[in-house]
Amino acid sequence: MTIREAGRRLRDREISAVELVRDSLQAVERDAALNAFITVTGDQALRSAHELDQELQEGKDRGPLHGIPIAFKDLYYTRGVRSTNGSQLFADFVPEDDATVVQRLQTAGAISVGKLNQHELAYGISSSNPWFGPVRNPWDPECIPGGSSGGSGAAVATGSIFVGMGSDTGGSIRNPSAFCGTVGMKPTFGRVSRCGCFQLGLTLDTMGPLTRTVEDAAIVMNAITGFDPQDDATVLRPEEHFVPADNVSLKGVRLGVPNNFYLERLHPDVEALYNSAMREAERLGAEIIHVDVPDPEGLNLIGRTTLLGEAAAVMRPFLHRRDEIGADVRTLLDQGTLLSASDYINAQRVRRAMMADWHAMFDKIDVLVTPSAPVPAPQIGQQTVTVGGQEEDTRLLSTKFVRGVNVIGLPALALPCGLTRERMPAGLQLIGSAWSEKRLFACGKALEQALPQVRL
Amino acid sequence: MQKPPAEELAKAQSVIDALRDQLARLFDTIPSGPNSAVRFEPGEEQR
Numbered sequence: 001m002t003i004r005e006a007g008r009r010l011r012d013r014e015i016s017a018v019e020l021v022r023d024s025l026q027a028v029e030r031d032a033a034l035n036a037f038i039t040v041t042g043d044q045a046l047r048s049a050h051e052l053d054q055e056l057q058e059g060k061d062r063g064p065l066h067g068i069p070i071a072f073k074d075l076y077y078t079r080g081v082r083s084t085n086g087s088q089l090f091a092d093f094v095p096e097d098d099a100t101v102v103q104r105l106q107t108a109g110a111i112s113v114g115k116l117n118q119h120e121l122a123y124g125i126s127s128s129n130p131w132f133g134p135v136r137n138p139w140d141p142e143c144i145p146g147g148s149s150g151g152s153g154a155a156v157a158t159g160s161i162f163v164g165m166g167s168d169t170g171g172s173i174r175n176p177s178a179f180c181g182t183v184g185m186k187p188t189f190g191r192v193s194r195c196g197c198f199q200l201g202l203t204l205d206t207m208g209p210l211t212r213t214v215e216d217a218a219i220v221m222n223a224i225t226g227f228d229p230q231d232d233a234t235v236l237r238p239e240e241h242f243v244p245a246d247n248v249s250l251k252g253v254r255l256g257v258p259n260n261f262y263l264e265r266l267h268p269d270v271e272a273l274y275n276s277a278m279r280e281a282e283r284l285g286a287e288i289i290h291v292d293v294p295d296p297e298g299l300n301l302i303g304r305t306t307l308l309g310e311a312a313a314v315m316r317p318f319l320h321r322r323d324e325i326g327a328d329v330r331t332l333l334d335q336g337t338l339l340s341a342s343d344y345i346n347a348q349r350v351r352r353a354m355m356a357d358w359h360a361m362f363d364k365i366d367v368l369v370t371p372s373a374p375v376p377a378p379q380i381g382q383q384t385v386t387v388g389g390q391e392e393d394t395r396l397l398s399t400k401f402v403r404g405v406n407v408i409g410l411p412a413l414a415l416p417c418g419l420t421r422e423r424m425p426a427g428l429q430l431i432g433s434a435w436s437e438k439r440l441f442a443c444g445k446a447l448e449q450a451l452p453q454v455r456l
Numbered sequence: 457m458q459k460p461p462a463e464e465l466a467k468a469q470s471v472i473d474a475l476r477d478q479l480a481r482l483f484d485t486i487p488s489g490p491n492s493a494v495r496f497e498p499g500e501e502q503r
Contacts, residue, residue: 117489305479306493334460334468335475343476350482 003068003162003216010056010067017056017067017111019047024069024113025409027160034136034145034160036155038074040114040385041081045069048111051405055109064219070163073149074115075122075208077104077196079137085198086118086148088131088324101207102410108223116151122200123311123329125175125398126227126380130326132379137179138456139424143377146398148172152210153180157456163220167301169201170307171402173208174429178372179398181425181454185217186212186402189409189432190235192221192227201310202302204406212455214415214444218242221437231345237435244442249305251285254363255444261296263399265388267375274371277417277428280370280450285334289365294357299404300345300396302354306407308384351407358408362433367443370401372414372427379391405431413440415447416454425454 001009009015025042052067072078075085077095079102084090085418097431098106105112118174124136128134135150137143138158143324145154166173168186177184185208192207196219199205209220221242228234257263257278263271282288312319312333319337361368374397375387384391385398386398405412418448420426432440460468 150473216471300477301475301482305475308475330460331464331468334464335471338472339475343479346483346486347479349486353487401462 002213003064003219006068006162007066011061012197017052019183019450020067021069021111021113023050024160027158028113028155029156031138031155031158031160033141034138034154035133036117036135036151036160037071037114038083038084038086038117038132038151041112043082045111045113062107062109065105065223069113070105070110070116071116071152071155071161072102072114072165073118073152073167075118075167076165078102078112078115080452082137082330083115083198084132084398085122086120086129086132087234087316087329089321090198091131094195095400097196100193101224102305104197104224105165105220106229110163110223113161116149116155117262118151119172120326120329121146121315122148122167122169122172122198123332123422125171125395127151128177128380136380137377139181139257140377144179146176146377147334149176149210153177153182156180156182156210156212157213159456162211162216166208166210167197167296168206168208168406169204169240170303170406171399173210173321174372174402174414175398175413177210177378177416178427179425181416182212183214183217183416184208184414185221185437185440186405186412186414187225187437188411189224189406190233191208191411191435191437193231195228195230199314201307201406202314203310204307206223206406214413214441214448216405217413218441238305240438242438248287248442248446250281250443250446253286254288254289254366254378255281255286255363256291256361257339257445258293258368258370260371262290262293265374266371267392267420270371270374270376270426273418273420273426274428277447277451278369280446284446291361291365291368293368293380294361294371296404298350299354300400301406303338303403305343305347306351308332308336309339312339353434355408358410359433366432366439368431370429371429372401372429373398374400374423376420376424376426381425401429408432411437411438411440413444415444416451417447419454
């Protein structure tokens with residue numbers, strides 16, 4: 001069921017918010033083995049649902065998210081509900097305030113049923129959390145769901161919630177979307193407030209939704225975007241409506257297909273599904289333009305360097321508590337502390353030049369289309385993956401196509417494009433120029449309508 | 457501050473050394489003009 005369908009049924013009195021929340025809580029219990037949740041707030045959710053049902057009966061309608069069950073990655077501060085950031089360091093942290101995004105979604109009538117499991121400190125992609133247990137991929141429980149918003153991807157894919165709010169610093173919304181077969185929106189840096197969210201990469205962090213459809217993600221973006229005086233990266237911009245029309249078209253849209261990097265050494269099924277999607281896009285009237293993408297490999301290096309430095313700076317007050325940080329994250333934090341100031345600063349100088357090159361690329365195309373990940377979800381505990389005859393680190397390979405986007409600050413929409421022969425999802429990534437989320441949603445919806453449905 | 461054990465530190469240092477080697481080709485391309493000023497937030501130029 002989509003948010004629009006649930007909304008129609010709520011307003012036609014075919015179902016109540018209480019029933020939607022009960023269904024959601026039952027599904028969370030049914031799927032407990034996936035370990036997608038750290039905390040379930042069933043009683044609180046049911047109380048909210050009663051109030052929101054009452055409001056609808058009295059004629060107060062908060063809009064499309066009224067009465068819709070959702071959940072937040074555990075790095076969002078939620079007032080009175082512990083918010084751990086997937087870390088032992090914050091295992092007992094109970095915020096006194098909600099994050100701005102949490103407030104905005106509550107105002108829009110969404111109902112949180114709990115807090116989602118994630119990679120520790122949002123610093124990794126396996127979501128095999130050493131303190132709260134590994135999140136499992138609903139398509140194959142022996143596989144990772146991706147991360148760091150792994151609980152969000154798993155819970156949305158099973159249908160237990162309509163929306164899993166995530167965060168994306170180097171692909172942490174788009175990677176679980178790719179591995180779990182969901183839609184994920186990583187907004188333009190500054191589009192969505194980060195206030196009240198644990199930080200990781202100060203110039204890279206973005207907040208956004210994982211959903212089952214493009215329209216659902218657009219509905220969430222309508223509720224959460226906009227200036228926030230408490231986050232100096234956000235900007236005053238004219239209000240935008242992101243939900244695409246039903247008859248949206250790709251006619252005349254200039255879709256960029258990369259000549260370099262993104263189509264080299266892919267899992268054969270991922271490659272076949274990507275090529276099939278692009279043929280479909282052309283059939284739908286898109287203009288396919290082959291482009292040289294400015295140094296994606298260099299961009300990833302700048303992304304790694306930036307994040308290593310920023311995460312070590314953010315976590316500096318906690319670095320003496322080594323025993324309370326898992327081995328993989330501790331290793332990355334150690335690396336970050338060894339990075340020199342000149343390395344970090346020179347990386348920012350290169351970053352400036354790369355931004356200009358990327359912005360220039362968008363004079364020639366409207367949207368760059370890449371696979372979301374070169375391979376389907378690896379197994380839990382798998383340290384390396386061999387693709388195209390080359391063995392690569394699982395984390396670096398999984399984030400290879402998504403990490404650089406955060407360096408430039410651009411928006412990107414991940415959506416599923418089919419299943420591999422082993423019935424694992426593969427996805428597309430649509431990257432647009434700054435503030436072009438509306439166009440990405442329109443293109444995404446047009447493609448979604450034409451591509452094979454990916455549903456458990 | 458608690459220091460990492462020597463073995464873990466050496467491993468981290470080797471990763472950073474390798475990263476530095478890779479970064480060198482990029483740092484060689486940095487233009488010397490005033491446009492190379494440091495700006496940290498990618499949102500800035502998109503406003």
